[in-house]
Amino acid sequence: MSRQLLLEHINTPGIRGIKAFREKGGYSALEKALKTMKPDEVTEEVKKSGLRGRGGAGFPTGMKWSFLAKPEGVPRYLVCNADESEPGTFKDRYLMSLLPHSLVEGMIVSSYALGANTAYIYIRGEMLYVYHILEEAIAEAYEAGFLGKNILGTDFSLDLYVHSGGGAYICGEETALLESLEGKRGNPRIKPPFPAVKGLWQSPTVVNNVETIAAVPHIINMSGDEYAKIGIGKSTGTKLISACGHINKPGVYEIELGVPVEEFLYSDKYCGGIRNGKKLKAVVAGGSSVPILPGEMILKTPTGEPRLMSYESLSEGGFAGGTMLGSGGFIVMDEDTSIVKNLWNFTRFYHHESCGQCSPCREGTGWMEKILHKFMDGHATLKDIDLLWDIQSKIEGKTICPLGDAAAWPVASAIRHFRSEFEDYVRNPEKIKDIKHYYRLNNLQPVS
């Protein structure tokens, strides 16, 4: 059985507009919250629901909201992190482009709970068409009286703005996002102070992912306790998973947390098995920065239990034997995939996206890419594998923001689980042929 909350009405014609959205019960949570509940009660419901941040870290949302400092006379802000740029993750874009009003409604209800009178949606620069869709939805909401002064006759007022970024991965980090929103260079801030104390314009700010905010109206509608019944253990509710890679049916799926990985991967309801009847080699379960796991380890936990799609089950086994749910970018690789080449591509991405503020990430990501480049060129030696391992261990945990960790984890896990493949690249460089073609296509030069 699977329950659809966020994507329940996704196939309704015209759901992008406010009329169809309201016919399907949209904005009822807004009315319920504003007319019958106090702001603290909304926060309490979210706490009860056990909703956890859907952006990657999985921090309990209700707890995050209750940490918000509430000094007198200082404005508070709600910022929605729509800067979805994790490779392999495309759920927020899907949700925003098809159901923009679910985000707008969530923003209003959440702002009401937090006492914010100004809210922002920080959207990634590349998703310009989604920006226009959101602008349209917000205009409709203003017209219907859900935004602006004295919403639904109450004394709660809210202005909602969409702000388009420049397309930097680093701006998905909450403090870099706030810097960018303030019009500065998107460099992560040094914490503490955390955004809950000093965020946007030095005021208390909550930054939440799109999917987290879109889940709030459902929690209000069905009550927190009811929402907590969906899912398994501390992983409550439903989660959007963007499945991609060598599977028969790539796409965005809404799952109830706790679905076995095997079912998600092979059942026709979800991914539909590996493409062309090939064997499963490896899975990156939560967007490119989480550790990669070989096929047998993703299906079974170290204790031999079947692994489930939940925060706890996926991280079972710690860093050596587990991974993370992350942002839900489920990248599947079949037996023909080269892990080294895949890692090179990831590392190239992190090198390109490093902001250059702190030294380990700025210098280390580029170094790792160059070493992996050597593997692709066929010039690598066995020593390079150890060097790569050493570099990643010196980046991890030493940086200002989690980008350093995100760059280090894929390298660590690839070497941990697929060391033999790296050695194969060293011993049989003649096997590597397609990379030259890749260079020509992309106008790249081999590293000297």
Add this chain to the structure above:
Amino acid sequence: MPKVTIDNIEIEVPDGTTILQAARMIGGDVVPPAMCYYSKLETSGGYCRTCIVKVTQGSAKDPRPMPKPVASCRTPVMDGMVVQNRTAPDLLEARNGVVEFLLINHPLDCPICDQAGECHLQDLSYENGLAKSRYEFKRREFDKIDIGDKIKLHMTRCILCYRCVKVANQLCDGRVHGVLNRGDVSEISTYIQNAVDNDFSGNMIDVCPVGALTDKTFRFKSRVWFTKPMDANRDCKKCDGKVALWMSNNEVLRVTGRKDTYGELESWICNECRFDKKEVSDWKIEGPRKIDRHSVISQNHYESLRQLKIDVSKQKNIAEKAHQDNK
């Protein structure tokens, strides 16, 4: 007043003190190195990561250790905090890693660099670096540019500590100086070659921990250890006029601010004192400046070479033999 223990030494410090400041109050070996933190510049610090320390006890209330090493320059102390710096081998290993990262793209052109002898990166790599680099790729390069008519920026040597950016933001008016691009190609620059035209812009040179920003009136004139530093002052309308003169014979080669033990200026000096007053008659000389005996500036190299009793002819023979073998 919170009490903090750093490397088994307990100290009581005022509220809001950072770990680094507390360590500096203790002094000596306990002090972590800092390449980007500058106590006189607001919001500086946190970027270079050389000052990382291990917090084994967060506070008396919450004794859990911090999961990651923290930047001591930006982390305030809590009552009952226990910090390890030189007593934690894994932390020193991590710091060596940071130093290695700082050095992989540094040109190591110390023989032709004006900063050599008073360079923080030299000191740091001497203490924490490897004898040989593991980096085997081409190092990044930038063109040299002028920041105003008195300052040369040699971006290739820069370690992106952001100190000069903070000087430009906090001491100079009109923000034209900052960081362009991102990642390992980020560079300090002025927007479209705008000159930083301000009375205090010269302080950028003094805050630079490496030889990226150099004084054009001093470039290539002398090695710093051949000059004699003197404390001097003059009546200046813009600054307090307290400077260090770097002299050779009776010639003033260079004027800088006075730096303390941690390489930080005691006060900002203006460009007029720094660049234009190059006559001995401009200054009232107070006396020779005290230089730490560990500094290369205080060494008389010719004597110490003799003390080392290096047999030059023997070295020569070895070199020649190696040369013959190679043929």
